[in-house]
Amino acid sequence: MGEMIPLARPVIGAEEEQAVLEVLRSGQLSLGPRVPAFEEAFASRVDASHASAVSSGTAGLQLALRAVGVSDGDEVVTSPLSFVASANVCVMERARPVFADIDPVTLTLDPRAAAAAVTDRTAAILPVHIFGYPTEMAPLEQLGLPIVEDACEALGARYADGTAVGGRGHPAVFGFYANKQMTTGEGGMVTVGDEAIKQRIDSERNQGRAPDMDWLDHDRLGFNFRLSDIACALGLAQLDRLDAMLAARERVATLYYEGLRGIDRLNLPCEDRGQERRGWFVFVVQLPEAFDRDATIRTLAELGIQSKPYLPAIHLMAYYRDQFGHREGEFPVCEAVAAQSIALPFFPEMTEGQVEQVCAALRQTLGQT
Ligand SMILES: *Cc1c(COP(=O)(O)O)cnc(C)c1O
Numbered sequence: 001m002g003e004m005i006p007l008a009r010p011v012i013g014a015e016e017e018q019a020v021l022e023v024l025r026s027g028q029l030s031l032g033p034r035v036p037a038f039e040e041a042f043a044s045r046v047d048a049s050h051a052s053a054v055s056s057g058t059a060g061l062q063l064a065l066r067a068v069g070v071s072d073g074d075e076v077v078t079s080p081l082s083f084v085a086s087a088n089v090c091v092m093e094r095a096r097p098v099f100a101d102i103d104p105v106t107l108t109l110d111p112r113a114a115a116a117a118v119t120d121r122t123a124a125i126l127p128v129h130i131f132g133y134p135t136e137m138a139p140l141e142q143l144g145l146p147i148v149e150d151a152c153e154a155l156g157a158r159y160a161d162g163t164a165v166g167g168r169g170h171p172a173v174f175g176f177y178a179n180k181q182m183t184t185g186e187g188g189m190v191t192v193g194d195e196a197i198k199q200r201i202d203s204e205r206n207q208g209r210a211p212d213m214d215w216l217d218h219d220r221l222g223f224n225f226r227l228s229d230i231a232c233a234l235g236l237a238q239l240d241r242l243d244a245m246l247a248a249r250e251r252v253a254t255l256y257y258e259g260l261r262g263i264d265r266l267n268l269p270c271e272d273r274g275q276e277r278r279g280w281f282v283f284v285v286q287l288p289e290a291f292d293r294d295a296t297i298r299t300l301a302e303l304g305i306q307s308k309p310y311l312p313a314i315h316l317m318a319y320y321r322d323q324f325g326h327r328e329g330e331f332p333v334c335e336a337v338a339a340q341s342i343a344l345p346f347f348p349e350m351t352e353g354q355v356e357q358v359c360a361a362l363r364q365t366l367g368q369t
Contacts, residue, residue, distance in 0.1 A: 046166030048191035057175025129154035156279030169193030248348035259359030
């Protein structure tokens, strides 16, 4: 058997190598000119007024929550179907993540469930554009609370009004881990409409330093959540090829739809509604109910294909059960989706032959050769 078809693989070429080499040779590896250059290029890419580069998507979410005023004892209404970071950052800020169930079609926060979860302690709503699909924002905005968007999986997505995810004014957080639509190795970006929020994030990512203060003078407490010039140079090179990478991901998604449509009771990612656009990040399918997911993953591995359960429900993770007393049955839509979902290999340079191989293996595994 040849090499496994991996779940994800970044596109890195001579441009990225050259960009990083230039920074290495410049002698200025951090706090240099690539940081604002990357921020400005990224902001303009998603039609945002401002952007702050940070060390990870998680760091960006934490700083964004602080910047909209979330603090001790507050509640943050959010989705239980997400990467654990979106809930962890609430706990890190000593707030309680209050989960609300998801929409069964888009898998994003159900606006009615979110509204029902609001109490007088709710300090913010944290929708997650999961698997790159944009959350329906208008009903959440009508709740009149601060919003922080987890857009870590949604670069390239568009809201129902056709505008780019990240350009709505609320802090929106992107991630640049190696499996995302673009990568800086590790890294993140917070886009925002309000300059005061950008200033607070810029200060808190850098030990609480004020922009007009001399080095080592600090007017608040802060972290080191900076992104290096090396990473920002990589990000600039990735932005240059982002359109091509997004188009390539869409091509792979189209091949998957062609190859998997018609498999009995296999649930495919929802197609775009109206002007909404998914920013393709992963290809997640839901296996027929009661089908053994672990056995499916093992069989796919024997056939040379990586896959994994994606995503587990956050409220049922050991820490969240122990700490907040969560149990099965609280969020039935999320739990049903989480129990049967697997991510298939999905990356821009995936060939038609590789997609066919995955589709054939899945058909075979599900007994429909
Ligand atoms: C990737 C991701 C993050 C942030 O991840 P980092 O590894 O910290 O960059 C946050 N939320 C979601 C939904 C993600 O997929």
